[in-house]
Amino acid sequence: MDEAVRQSDRRILLADADAFYVSVARLLDPEGAGRAPCLIVGGSADRRGVVTSASYEARRFGVHSAMPMARALRLCPKAMVVPVPWEACAAKSRHVREVLERFTPVVEQASSDEFYLDLSGTEGLYGGEPLATTATRIREAVRAETALAVTVGGGTTRLVAKLATNVAKPGPDHPGAGVLIVPSGAEGEFLRRFTLAELPLVGPKLQERLRHFGLRTVDDVLRRDRATLVAWLGEREADWLSDRVRGVDDGDVVPDREPKSISRDETFAVDVRDDAELERRLLELADRASADLREEGLLARTVTVKIRDADFTTRQAGRTPPEPVCSDRAIYALARELLHRLRRARRVPARLLGVALSQFVRAEAAAPQLSLLAAPRLAGAESERDRVLARVLDEVRERFGPDALARGRTPAG
Amino acid sequence: MKFTITREQLQEGLTAVAAAVPAKTTLPVLANVLVEATKQGLRLSGTDLDIAVSTTVAADVDAEGAVTLPAKKLSDIVRELPPAPIRMSAAGEQRVAIECGRSRFKLLGLPREEFPSFPAVKFDKAWTASAGVVHKLVTHVAFAASTEESRPILNGVLWELRPDRMRMVATNGHRLAKMDVPASGGSTADLIVPPKALEQIRRLYAPEAELEVAKSDNHIGFRAGSTLVFSRLIEGPYPNYEQVIPRENDKLATIDKAAMTAALRRMSIVASDQTHRIRLAFTGGTVRFSVQTPDLGEAQDELPVTYEGEPLEIGFNAMYLLEILKYMPTDEVRLSFKAPERAATVEPVGWNDPASYMALVMPLRLVD
Numbered sequence: 001m002d003e004a005v006r007q008s009d010r011r012i013l014l015a016d017a018d019a020f021y022v023s024v025a026r027l028l029d030p031e032g033a034g035r036a037p038c039l040i041v042g043g044s045a046d047r048r049g050v051v052t053s054a055s056y057e058a059r060r061f062g063v064h065s066a067m068p069m070a071r072a073l074r075l076c077p078k079a080m081v082v083p084v085p086w087e088a089c090a091a092k093s094r095h096v097r098e099v100l101e102r103f104t105p106v107v108e109q110a111s112s113d114e115f116y117l118d119l120s121g122t123e124g125l126y127g128g129e130p131l132a133t134t135a136t137r138i139r140e141a142v143r144a145e146t147a148l149a150v151t152v153g154g155g156t157t158r159l160v161a162k163l164a165t166n167v168a169k170p171g172p173d174h175p176g177a178g179v180l181i182v183p184s185g186a187e188g189e190f191l192r193r194f195t196l197a198e199l200p201l202v203g204p205k206l207q208e209r210l211r212h213f214g215l216r217t218v219d220d221v222l223r224r225d226r227a228t229l230v231a232w233l234g235e236r237e238a239d240w241l242s243d244r245v246r247g248v249d250d251g252d253v254v255p256d257r258e259p260k261s262i263s264r265d266e267t268f269a270v271d272v273r274d275d276a277e278l279e280r281r282l283l284e285l286a287d288r289a290s291a292d293l294r295e296e297g298l299l300a301r302t303v304t305v306k307i308r309d310a311d312f313t314t315r316q317a318g319r320t321p322p323e324p325v326c327s328d329r330a331i332y333a334l335a336r337e338l339l340h341r342l343r344r345a346r347r348v349p350a351r352l353l354g355v356a357l358s359q360f361v362r363a364e365a366a367a368p369q370l371s372l373l374a375a376p377r378l379a380g381a382e383s384e385r386d387r388v389l390a391r392v393l394d395e396v397r398e399r400f401g402p403d404a405l406a407r408g409r410t411p412a413g
Numbered sequence: 414m415k416f417t418i419t420r421e422q423l424q425e426g427l428t429a430v431a432a433a434v435p436a437k438t439t440l441p442v443l444a445n446v447l448v449e450a451t452k453q454g455l456r457l458s459g460t461d462l463d464i465a466v467s468t469t470v471a472a473d474v475d476a477e478g479a480v481t482l483p484a485k486k487l488s489d490i491v492r493e494l495p496p497a498p499i500r501m502s503a504a505g506e507q508r509v510a511i512e513c514g515r516s517r518f519k520l521l522g523l524p525r526e527e528f529p530s531f532p533a534v535k536f537d538k539a540w541t542a543s544a545g546v547v548h549k550l551v552t553h554v555a556f557a558a559s560t561e562e563s564r565p566i567l568n569g570v571l572w573e574l575r576p577d578r579m580r581m582v583a584t585n586g587h588r589l590a591k592m593d594v595p596a597s598g599g600s601t602a603d604l605i606v607p608p609k610a611l612e613q614i615r616r617l618y619a620p621e622a623e624l625e626v627a628k629s630d631n632h633i634g635f636r637a638g639s640t641l642v643f644s645r646l647i648e649g650p651y652p653n654y655e656q657v658i659p660r661e662n663d664k665l666a667t668i669d670k671a672a673m674t675a676a677l678r679r680m681s682i683v684a685s686d687q688t689h690r691i692r693l694a695f696t697g698g699t700v701r702f703s704v705q706t707p708d709l710g711e712a713q714d715e716l717p718v719t720y721e722g723e724p725l726e727i728g729f730n731a732m733y734l735l736e737i738l739k740y741m742p743t744d745e746v747r748l749s750f751k752a753p754e755r756a757a758t759v760e761p762v763g764w765n766d767p768a769s770y771m772a773l774v775m776p777l778r779l780v781d
Contacts, residue, residue, distance in 0.1 A: 322561045322586075361687055362707075369688070370732060370754055370775040373652045374587050 004301060008184045011119040011131050013154040014161040015100060015138060018170055020113035023148050024089050025082050036080035043081060052084050060172040071331035095146045102137055106255045118253035133183040155182035159189065159249035162200055187247030194218050199244055200326060206317035209233075210241075218245045242365060262296070263304075264289045265354030271310045273349040282339055285355045286332040293331075293357050294394055299324035301359035304329055305338035308352035317341050323369065324361045327386035328393065331357065414478025415502040416450045420471070420494055420513070423455070427488045428536075429617055429640055433466040442527040446507075448501075448527075450474045454639075458531070459484060462649040464610050465531050466617070469639035478503055479525040479575040490518055532643045533635030539627040540599040542737035544637060545620030550581040551611040553592050553740050553770055558608050559585035559739035563576055569605035569647035574626075576601065583608075588733045588774040589654060590740070595767050604633055605651055610644030617642065632659055635762065659756045662749035664722030666695055669760060670746050673700075674738050676714045680704045681731040683712040689731045690777050695750075696724045704731075727753045728777040734759075737772040754778060 017023065021041040026034040033039055033097035037057040042065075043049030051072050054063040073079060093112045100107050106118035119126075119134065126134050135152040142150045153164030160182050170176030182190045195217045196202050196210055213232050217219055221229070222245060229238035245251065264285040272278055282305070293300055303325070304318035317338040325331055335355050435443055438461070455472035458465065480503065490511060491499070497514040504510040504519055513516040551570075559567035564586070573580040576599060582591045614635055618624055622637040628646065635642040639727065648702065664771040680691045685706045694701040696716065702714040728752060743761035750757045759772045 368778040369587050370778060371586050372584060372589060372657045372756060372773070372775050373654070 008156060009120060010156045011122070011154065012156065012158055012161045013119060013131070013138070013152055014110075014158070014165045015096070015115045015117065015142065015150045015152050016165045016169065017096065017113035018149040018151055018176070019053060020092075020148070021057060021084055021089060022055045024092050025085055025308070027092075027147055028088050029082070033080060033082050038076050038079040040069070040072055040076070040079045040081045041084050043083070049166050054075040054079075056170060056172050062133075086198075092146060092148060096142055096148060096150070099145050100138065102141075103134070106253050108253045108255055112258055116161065116253045119185050126248070130181075132179055135179045135181060149178075152179050153177060153182075154180070155187060155190075155247070156184050157247055157249035158186070158251045158253065159200065159244065160187050160247045162189070163194065163198070163247075166198070191245055191247050192222070196221070196245075202241075202244070221245045242271050260360075261356050261358035262289050262292050262298075263354055264292075265306065265352055265355035267308075269350045271349035271351050272353075275343060275347075278339060278350060278353060279336060281353050282335055282355065284333045285353065287328050289355050289357050290326060290328050290331040290390070291359075291394065291397070294326050294363075294390060297363045298360040299326045299363055300331070300357035301341055301361060302357070303334040303338065304356040304358065305335050305342060305351050306352070306354040306356065307342050308345065310349040310351055312351075314352075315342055315346070320359070322384075323382065324359075325382045326363065327382050327390040329386045329389070330382035331355075368409070379385075382383075414448075414450045414509075415472050415476040415500075416455060416474040416482065417498050417500050418455055418472040418473045420491060420496055422472065422497055423471040423499055423764055424488075426455065426457040427484070427491060429468040430457050430466045431484060431488060432613060432616060433461055433464050434459040434461075435461040438493075442481055442523050442529075444483060444485070444649070445482040445523055445528070446487060447479065447481050447525060447528045448522075449479040450477050452477070452517065452608065460529060460531070463607065463645055464613060465641075465643040466613060467531065467641045467643075468617075476502075480507060480522045481525055481528050482509060482520050483524040486520060488521070489754050519703060522608055532629060532632035532645075534627050534629045534632050534643060536625050536627045536634065536636055538600075539625040539634075539636070540602075542579065542596065542624050542626065544614065544618035544622040544624040545622070546579070546594050547624055548615050548617075548620055549768060550579065550592050550594060551608075551615055553742070554581040554583045554590045554680055555608040555611050556583070556736060557585065557588055557590035557772070558583040558739060563719065566647060566649065566651060569607055569651075570611060572604045572606055573650045574599055574602045574604070580771065582651075584652075584654060588737065588772065589657070589731070590737070590770075590772045591658075592656070592768055592770045602628065603649065603651065604628060605647040605649050606633055607647060610635075610642065613642045613644075616681050649773075656755060658750055658771075659749070659758060662751045662755075662758060664695065664725055664750040665720070666748045666750075667719040667745055668700065668716065668748065670741055670744055672716050673746070674735060676716055677731050677735050677738070678703050679714055680712055681735070684731055685709070688777060689730045689733075690728055692726060692728050692779060694724070694726045695720050695722075722750070725750055726779065727757070728779040729757075729774065730777055734775045737774060740772070742766070742770065 022039050025041050028369050037229050039055040040051055040058055040063060042052030049069050051065050051067045051069060051214055053065050058076050058079050063072045063076050083185045097107060097109060097115060100117055104119050104122060104207060110114040110116055120403050131154050139150055139152050140149060151165050151169045153168055155164055164180040164182050168177040168180035196215060221241060248343050266281060266285060301324045302318055302320045304316055306316040308314045319334050319338060355407060415481055426606045430446055434446060438444055440700040442590045443461060449456040454469050456467060456469045458467035476738050494513040494516060500691050502510050507522045507524060509522060511520060555570050558570055571582040577596060578593050579596045580593045612732045617640050625636040627634045631646055633644050633646050640771045680702045681689055683706055691702060691704045697720060698717060700716050700718040705711040737759050739762050743764045747760050747762050748757055753776060756775055761770055
């Protein structure tokens with residue numbers, strides 16, 4: 001690593017929300033779920049399914065995630081059970097991420113409630129403050145803006161950050177430190193407190209093999225020389241394990257900035273009942289979404305239209321054409337067909353309309369499959385001409401402003 | 414309704430109709446099988462409204478009658494019964510008593526009037542063909558049909574019936590398969606048949622069976638022995654595929670099918686999951702395979718080939734080539750090309766069979 005940051009200089013943090021699903025459920029319903037000490041999130045209304053997350057009070061009874069709900073309720077009969085508030089969780093998760101991204105652009109979301117941050121090279125930015133201070137500020141910022149508690153672990157590698165987070169997390173019988181940073185150089189010593197089963201990626205099968213050789217804790221491995229470990233486990237696994245127990249892990253934090261979907265919605269000031277008017281609004285939304293798509297250099301495999309009826313019923317319909325699309329024409333044509341489908345099923349005034357593009361392909365990776373049959377001008381099929389035209393329009397708008405050119409059917413005023 | 418039947422007969426009949434009974438349905442009666450005790454025996458029928466299957470099995474009928482019973486439950490019961498004659502009889506409203514040895518069941522059904530009537534297809538002007546020949550056509554062609562919903566016509570297999578031949582063609586717009594077999598007699602028709610219906614023919618009729626094929630305005634019917642299959646036809650016209658079959662391909666490569674399959678499989682590991690793009694470069698005695706995928710890696714391979722023509726570099730979706738090779742009936746295959754952006758053909762070499770078979774595939778544009 002000559003140009004890259006040396007491992008000993010890396011500053012990696014893991015921010016992990018405490019009892020994420022439980023906390024979100026409580027925030028949503030402060031009078032109900034918020035007051036139930038033993039709260040279980042998951043399963044369905046008829047109390048089937050599995051536990052997604054349990055409050056620390058419920059965990060004290062032995063309830064843990066992935067446990068069948070029936071069993072959880074035998075262990076903790078007084079628990080209140082609520083379904084996972086998926087939408088609110090996704091929104092919270094996005095919000096946490098936004099807060100974290102103010103501290104460093106390098107944020108990698110490992111799950112809905114775990115985010116790795118790489119702050120290497122930001123020392124100057126933060127006036128040389130110790131990583132623990134930055135971590136504490138991050139924790140406070142997340143708490144202030146999202147009302148969620150996060151535990152932040154840190155060190156020179158992802159592995160150390162993950163283990164530090166596990167140590168600093170609150171549990172059923174202790175409040176948790178909230179922040180734990182393992183200083184550079186102290187990784188080896190820090191690791192010695194763990195059993196091998198506590199290390200990420202050491203699964204039950206490997207644990208069993210290791211136990212067979214009398215290896216149960218990190219110290220057990222440290223006591224053996226490389227030759228012995230290689231004889232037992234083979235070279236690859238021996239070296240991997242030796243690195244692991246010393247906290248060595250050269251995995252990078254990879255910011256996943258590529259969007260998963262691009263969407264544009266509009267909530268109407270007054271509910272819209274007229275199909276033609278909805279089509280006009282749809283055209284604007286589709287054009288805006290497809291322009292963003294092209295700006296990212298992407299093509300979308302799937303187009304989805306969402307409509308919220310006046311009575312708040314939200315419905316959506318999606319289509320995945322044979323080839324990915326990016327042109328205004330093809331995307332609007334697909335969206336329009338979907339709008340028609342939704343309106344045929346239920347024609348009542350609409351309060352919101354949205355277009356979402358997803359399942360992206362990078363434009364340069366899309367290999368045009370040549371077609372055998374002269375394709376009829378199908379709604380969703382995009383021709384070379386469509387793409388060229390879209391590119392030209394983008395260039396004109398780039399030079400002369402977004403309103404320089406509008407499509408014939410968009411109302412001028 | 415009252416009859417006695419062997420377990421084997423009942424099981425055979427239920428298995429035949431089972432494939433037409435939908436696993437999930439919004440119309441409850443479709444999950445049932447129609448059971449009709451007649452003088453000819455026991456007739457069992459199932460349908461998902463796209464396809465209907467009906468078969469008659471031997472039974473001693475004491476009293477005629479009909480009812481519909483839940484197909485899954487009835488099959489499950491019959492499977493678990495001891496090997497002894499089964500007696501079934503009506504036991505009040507939509508209720509059927511099943512007795513076998515010392516086992517007794519009562520199963521609740523739905524009235525037969527709720528069961529959809531079968532399409533009226535008359536077999537008096539039917540074509541006839543050996544089921545084995547139809548199996549061969551279906552096996553080699555149906556795979557190429559489209560599964561995309563955007564062009565429903567391509568979801569079907571075109572079946573051309575002519576006085577002297579039968580032909581099946583299927584394509585998804587990127588690749589196509591076509592097979593001809595000699596035939597005699599019969600009139601001319603073009604039918605576009607859902608592959609699911611053709612699959613039933615393969616499943617239900619033994620190769621040596623003499624198959625009757627008939628059509629009405631919207632449906633096709635198959636009959637052999639006492640088993641009938643009906644399917645909705647897809648409305649045409651089918652695209653003019655003849656004009657896309659290349660006649661001027663002047664670059665010919667003869668290659669070992671197994672070796673080419675192995676090389677393609679190796680290359681496809683490193684090909685993009687979305688496009689499966691690989692590159693083939695043909696020169697005098699070799700074909701060079703290569704693949705390069707950003708963010709993943711690259712691979713090369715080489716095979717000996719008998720090649721006539723100017724050197725050629727051409728891109729393909731490896732999955733399309735692999736699929737076509739899978740159905741080629743000979744150890745060696747001949748590929749023909751014109752240019753990097755024109756259709757390539759694949760044909761068997763030295764196939765000792767009265768049928769003639771070809772597949773074609775459009776290349777992927779090589780961007781670099």
